[in-house]
Amino acid sequence: MSELSFEQMLEDSVKTIRNGEIVQGTVIDVKEDEIILNIGYKADGIITKSEYSNDSSLVLADAVHVGDTMEAKVLKVNDGEGQVILTYKRLAAEKGNKRLEAAFESQEVLKAPVTQVLDGGLCVNVEEARVFIPASLVSDTYERDLSKYADQEIEFVITEFNPRRRRIIGNRKQLLLAEKAEKQKELMERIQAGDVVTGVVKNVTDFGAFIDLGGADGLLHISEMSWGRVENPKKVFTVGEEVKVLIKEINGDKIALSLKFPEENPWLTAAEKFAVGNVVEGKVARMTDFGAFVELAPGIDALLHVSQISREHVAKPSDVLTIGQEIQAKVVDFNGEDKKISLSMKALEAPAAEETEDAE
Numbered sequence: 548m549s550e551l552s553f554e555q556m557l558e559d560s561v562k563t564i565r566n567g568e569i570v571q572g573t574v575i576d577v578k579e580d581e582i583i584l585n586i587g588y589k590a591d592g593i594i595t596k597s598e599y600s601n602d603s604s605l606v607l608a609d610a611v612h613v614g615d616t617m618e619a620k621v622l623k624v625n626d627g628e629g630q631v632i633l634t635y636k637r638l639a640a641e642k643g644n645k646r647l648e649a650a651f652e653s654q655e656v657l658k659a660p661v662t663q664v665l666d667g668g669l670c671v672n673v674e675e676a677r678v679f680i681p682a683s684l685v686s687d688t689y690e691r692d693l694s695k696y697a698d699q700e701i702e703f704v705i706t707e708f709n710p711r712r713r714r715i716i717g718n719r720k721q722l723l724l725a726e727k728a729e730k731q732k733e734l735m736e737r738i739q740a741g742d743v744v745t746g747v748v749k750n751v752t753d754f755g756a757f758i759d760l761g762g763a764d765g766l767l768h769i770s771e772m773s774w775g776r777v778e779n780p781k782k783v784f785t786v787g788e789e790v791k792v793l794i795k796e797i798n799g800d801k802i803a804l805s806l807k808f809p810e811e812n813p814w815l816t817a818a819e820k821f822a823v824g825n826v827v828e829g830k831v832a833r834m835t836d837f838g839a840f841v842e843l844a845p846g847i848d849a850l851l852h853v854s855q856i857s858r859e860h861v862a863k864p865s866d867v868l869t870i871g872q873e874i875q876a877k878v879v880d881f882n883g884e885d886k887k888i889s890l891s892m893k894a895l896e897a898p899a900a901e902e903t904e905d906a907e
Contacts, residue, residue, distance in 0.1 A: 564588055564631065566621050569638060574615045577608050582635075584619065590629050594619055598634040600675075602662075636675050643676025644710045651705040656722065659703075661696045669696055671703070671717060678705065680717040687723040727762070731800070734762030740794050743808075748788045756784045758792055758804055765802035767792060772806050774813050775845025776832070813846040818883050821849070826895065831872045839864040841874060841890060849888035851876060858896050 564570060564586070572584030572592050582599060584592040596607055611617070619633035620641075650657055650673075659678070663670035668681040680703060685693060707716035738744060738760075746758035746765065755768040767790075769777055777783055784790070796803040821827060821843060829841035829849065838852040851874075853864055861867055868874070880889035 564621055564624060566624060568621045569618055570621060570633070571616060571618050572633075574611055574613050574617065577611050577613060579607065582607060582611050584617070584633065586619075586631065586633075588631060590625075590631050592619060592621075592631045592633045594633045594635050598622070598632075598636055600636055601672075639675035640677075643672075643674035644715075646674050647676050647678065647705055647715055648708055648710075651708040654704055656702055656704055657717075658700055660700050661698060664693050664697050669693060669701075671701065676715070678703070678715050678717040680719055684716070684718045684720045687720050687727065730762030732762075734760060735797070735800075738794055738797070738802075740796055742794045743791060744794060745789060745791050746804075748784050748786050748790060751781050751784050751786060753780065756780055758790060760802065763800065763802060765792065765794070765804040767804040767806065771795065771804065773845060774807050774811065775842070807846075813844045814883065814886055817844075817847055817888075818881065820844070821847070821878050821881055821888055823878050823881050825878045826875060827878060827890070828873060828875050829890075831868050831870055831874060833870065834864045834868065836863055839868050841876065843888070847886075847888070849876075849878070849890045851890045851892065855879070855889075855891035855893050858893050858898070 570586045570588075570592065572586035574582060575585050575591070576583040580596045582594040584594065586592040596605070599605075599607065600610070617635065618638060619635045620638040621631060622634050622637075623632040625631070647657075649655070657673055657678075659671040659673045661669050662672050662677075666682075668679055668683075669685060671678045671680065680701075682690070682693060684706075685696070701719055702722055703717040703719040704721055705715065706718040706721065707714060709715070744760055746760045748756055749759040749764055750757045753769075755766055755772075757764045758767055769780055772780065772783060790806075792804040792806060793808055794802060795805040827843055827849075829843040831839050832842040832848060833840050836853075838850050839856075840848045841851050843849050851864070853861055855876075856864060856867060874892060875895065876890035876892045877894040878888060879891045879894060880887070882888070
């Protein structure tokens, strides 16, 4: 039997490796663009920066240190220079895909940082596996600018898993809708008409304001914003403002709100303030051909008939009055049941001289 040479014995004592094999090694050097591992083979293993991570800004020396042990996958046993080319990120991605597949099947809620913001959605990484969340599935409301999600950790579920086509789709909207439905259910079980609750102004329109009640939105219509008049809700409310509102009515999932609290109803004290014979001041709110409506207090309008404007003939109120004009008048009729008050400016005018002479 021939004796084996030292070189042959050394070579036989070193393990053999193949492309695609997973190996474990110890970091013996970290350079700017590559990591060198002792993998127990006759040649060292090399992991380039691009095969370690997709993050081009990553500093290898910050992430990996001499003496660390790590697993990698063999890409090439011999790169032509006697070195073994390894990949860390692809092995991690394979493990990540298995993690995502399990999460897809169980509909597990995942949490991961946003690594990229695109025009069409967000990219997140789960154990180096890439998940795409389309813009339409990022939120339960339309969001034109997704930049606020950059570097944020977000929760989502996997609703489509097809790694062969590189199509792994995440869905955050589904979670938000489920959370909203649960909060809405809890809110509806807790509130009833007549309750006073606190909410936050979510949106303001020409016809009213939508108030977030912490589970559902309620509509505060312009007609319910005050006992008086509100011309423009946008001048009264701002988005984000906290308001205390009265639940006026609940119809299915629709909630009607009001700021006209019963105890603040101005008609409760109107009989005393605007009794017949009292001289009052008010502001001309609107006019018709037959008279002018005068606001005596928020929520209380009185009619000044055209025949009661002056002792002199007045064809129509707009001939002598203007909207917003402050006037003084005498209450000549009060009907609390029908909420009607009649005024007279004429009653405050001194009689004409000839009328006085005739009376004598």
